[in-house]
Amino acid sequence: xxxxxxxxxxxxxxxxxxxxxxxxxxxxxxxxxxxxxxxxxxxxxxxxxxxxxxxxxxxxxxxxxxxxxxxxxxxxxxxxxxxxxxxxxxxxxxxxxxxxxxxxxxxxxxxxxxxxxxxxxxxxxxxxxxxxxxxxxxxxxxxxxxxxxxxxxxxxxxxxxxxxxxxxxxxxxxxxxxxxxxxxxxxxxxxxxxxxxxxxxxxxxxxxxxxxxxxxxxxxxxxxxxxxxxxxxxxxxxxxxxxxxxxxxxxxxxxxxxxxxxxxxxxxxxxxxxxxxxxxxxxxxxxxxxxxxxxxxxxxxxxxxxxxxxxxxxxxxxxxxxxxx
Numbered sequence: 001x002x003x004x005x006x007x008x009x010x011x012x013x014x015x016x017x018x019x020x021x022x023x024x025x026x027x028x029x030x031x032x033x034x035x036x037x038x039x040x041x042x043x044x045x046x047x048x049x050x051x052x053x054x055x056x057x058x059x060x061x062x063x064x065x066x067x068x069x070x071x072x073x074x075x076x077x078x079x080x081x082x083x084x085x086x087x088x089x090x091x092x093x094x095x096x097x098x099x100x101x102x103x104x105x106x107x108x109x110x111x112x113x114x115x116x117x118x119x120x121x122x123x124x125x126x127x128x129x130x131x132x133x134x135x136x137x138x139x140x141x142x143x144x145x146x147x148x149x150x151x152x153x154x155x156x157x158x159x160x161x162x163x164x165x166x167x168x169x170x171x172x173x174x175x176x177x178x179x180x181x182x183x184x185x186x187x188x189x190x191x192x193x194x195x196x197x198x199x200x201x202x203x204x205x206x207x208x209x210x211x212x213x214x215x216x217x218x219x220x221x222x223x224x225x226x227x228x229x230x231x232x233x234x235x236x237x238x239x240x241x242x243x244x245x246x247x248x249x250x251x252x253x254x255x256x257x258x259x260x261x262x263x264x265x266x267x268x269x270x271x272x273x274x275x276x277x278x279x280x281x282x283x284x285x286x287x288x289x290x291x292x293x294x295x296x297x298x299x300x301x302x303x304x305x306x307x308x309x310x311x312x313x314x315x316x317x318x319x320x321x322x323x324x325x
Contacts, residue, residue, distance in 0.1 A: 037089050040270050044086040047274025051079035054277050057299050067227060068303050069157035070134045073164070074127060074234075078273040081123040084116050085270055122172045124249055125193075127273075129164040131238055132200040134231055135207040142214055171196075193250040201243070208235050226302045230283045237275050245269035 058064065058072040095109060137157070141148040153159070175189040215228070244265040284298030 036267070037093060040267055041086060041089050043267070043270040043274050044082045044089070047082040047270065047277075048079060048086065050274060050277030051075045051082065053295065054280065054299070055079060057296065058303065061296070062300070062303060065303070066137065066152075066157040067134065067231070069161060070130055070137070071231075071303070073161045074130045074134070075276070077123045077127040077130060078276060081120065081127070082270065082273045084119055084123070085266070085273075088113075088116050118172060118176055120249055121175070121193075122168055124246055124269075125172065125196075126164055126168040127242070128197060128200050128238075128246060129168060130161065131235060132204045132207075133160050133164060135204045135211075135235060138228070138231060139207040139211045142211055190250055194247070197246055197250065201239070204235055205239075208232060226283050230279055230302050233279045233283070234276050237272055237279070241268040241272035241275070245272070 054075040055072060058068050058075070062068065064072070091109065091112060137160075171193075175193070178189060211228075212232075245268060248265050280302050281295055281298045284300070284302040285294075
């Protein structure tokens with residue numbers, strides 16, 4: 001039996017409904033979807049380059065401090081998520097151009113989609129946890145500067161980052177394994193995932209709000225450092241751009257194969273993962289409302305733990321961390 005498929009929907013919504021056909025002919029993608037895919041490919045490519053530069057710089061050309069370890073791990077998560085987006089869009093566009101394909105090609109695509117969904121859940125949850133860890137530790141460094149400078153474990157950032165990756169992997173793996181054995185567990189795990197996301201987002205919001213009040217509205221107003229501004233912007237962009245995709249990726253269960261809908265959440269997620277390197281560069285090179293310096297110099301200004309401005313040089317030593325966080 002041979003059928004002709006003509007649709008405006010992404011391939012992930014097409015293949016599952018036509019598995020009864022032994023062979024299918026070409027199906028078309030709308031011009032709107034082609035433009036949408038092209039924009040997502042462009043953003044993803046730029047984000048891959050930007051996060052790659054951040055990973056290269058922090059990993060090989062800068063002495064690491066507690067916050068750069070978190071940022072390096074966050075760049076790895078964003079880079080990996082963008083790579084998945086890029087490969088997924090390419091797979092859809094390539095398969096859309098194939099005029100005839102067999103069962104094996106359809107099932108191969110569905111297996112690929114399953115792996116992409118798993119990794120998207122994993123990297124998205126890891127990014128959320130890492131942003132929360134950065135926000136909480138930055139808040140602690142301001143409210144308890146003496147303890148932070150003297151008593152904080154030396155390798156705490158690396159340990160927390162490792163725990164984040166491990167817990168995210170265990171949770172997502174458990175979620176997918178449970179779906180294979182009991183369909184009734186889908187709702188339970190999705191509810192747990194949403195609860196975890198809401199809890200982490202609340203912690204992130206409370207930490208940054210408390211820090212803002214402490215630095216800008218307290219009895220002793222302090223000049224915030226570039227790293228504080230950069231991470232605050234990261235959190236703001238995450239709430240504006242990343243939350244819709246995070247909610248959607250956990251509401252769309254692995255058995256639904258609806259990871260790649262043609263809507264704004266996918267585009268916003270691409271922007272969220274791509275914008276952090278731009279933020280680091282703009283914050284680092286912006287001086288007196290003018291852009292100055294190279295990428296390396298800009299990153300050094302943002303990620304250096306020491307104070308870089310004249311106002312910060314007059315801050316007492318015990319509060320130096322507060323001014324540079």
